[in-house]
Amino acid sequence: MSLLPIFDQNASQIPNMNTLPGLPVELLLSITDFLPINDWICLSLCNHRLFAIYNHRYKSMWPTREMKLTILRQLQQDLPRHFICYQCYLLHLYDGSESFGLSGPKFWEGCPLRCRRLIRKNFFELELLTEFGYWNYMPRRFSFLHLQLAMRRFYLGDEFGITTESLAYTQVRFHPSKGSWPGVTYLISTDARIRPEPPGLHIRMHMYICKHVPGWQKERQLDAMVKAFFQGKYFSRSKHTCKRCNTDYQIELCVHFDQLALVLTTWFNLGPGLTPDDP
Ligand SMILES: [Zn+2]
Ligand SMILES: [Zn+2]
Structure with missing residues (x-):
């Protein structure tokens, strides 16, 4: 009607x-x-x-x-500029800005929606946080809102949602040596793209492994890579799939500018973004 x-x-x-x-x-x-x-x-x-x-x-x-x-x-x-908020069960206006995206120094800092700043943890969210010892990184939370607005742009047109570029994020950090920990340079990045058939938003993230993979399993996979590397393979790579959410991830060890480099890459298929219950 x-x-x-x-x-x-x-x-x-x-x-x-x-x-x-x-x-x-x-x-x-x-x-x-x-x-x-x-x-x-x-x-x-x-x-x-x-x-x-x-x-x-x-x-x-x-x-x-x-x-x-x-x-x-x-x-x-009838109101395509509005989108459903699954946090407060209202229609919110999409104002055409990119402030709904992930860009910015802190998550949600620039988001115009008050309900997003009060959002409960783990509420339709993927926490893009890497955890390696004392090297804690700024957490990025990818919410259903991002998926919803990116897919609305794909379905309805440019003025109805955010670009996939607004979901990209790059951070480079250098941590000087501390105690027994060596100095390390970290590059963390995420980028997103939409595949049309079947429609879905795909996120690629570096320096992240799905949280469902237990620590002992990550260690075992890393140990195997390091072993292969020091046995004379100056490039080693292994691919895995999380049994719980079917997410693919890859571990690579290589030499980059005479330095040992560890590259972790995870690919998420977040689906068509029609409802939070989408597979
Ligand atoms: Zn809301
Ligand atoms: Zn998983």
Whole structure:
């Protein structure tokens, strides 16, 4: 059901009796007997009169989250600049800026949505955090919001979502030697691209291995690589797949400018971004 033509009417005008909003109250109320509740809640948002008539009927109800999502999805079809927030179950306006992306010195610092700054940890999020001893890096949280907005741009057009470039991130850090730890230079990066068939957002991240892989397994895989390297192979590479989430990752050991370099690469397929429940 498209609602926008009725939205355009001036709210102060008395609707014509020949139109849907101008029908007598009794008829308008009896219409609700033939519509699912989500449809007549959407209908009530078309103008002030319909809202006044229908609102007193449903205001005592507490719609479930599922029902709210059904209504929001219907409204979103007519309001493509808005997107569903799965944190607060509202439609938020996408203002066309890239501030919704990952770029910036800290995650969410530039995001215009207050609800994103209050977001609960692990709420549809992928925490892009590397953990290597005392070398803690600035955590980057990739949320469903990023996937949703990047895919909306792909589905609807440039003005409806963020670019995949706004999801790219690069950080270079040098850690001087400390105690028994040698000095190390780290390069952490993420980049994203959308594949059209089947539609999905793919993230490539360096210096990260899926959190489902236990520490002992990572150590064993790294040990095997180091062993092969010192046995005379000056380049060694192994590929693995996380059994829990099917994420592929690769470990490489090579010599780069006379220095030993460890390269960890993980590829995530985050799916089509239609709902947080997408595979
Ligand atoms: Zn929100
Ligand atoms: Zn995993």
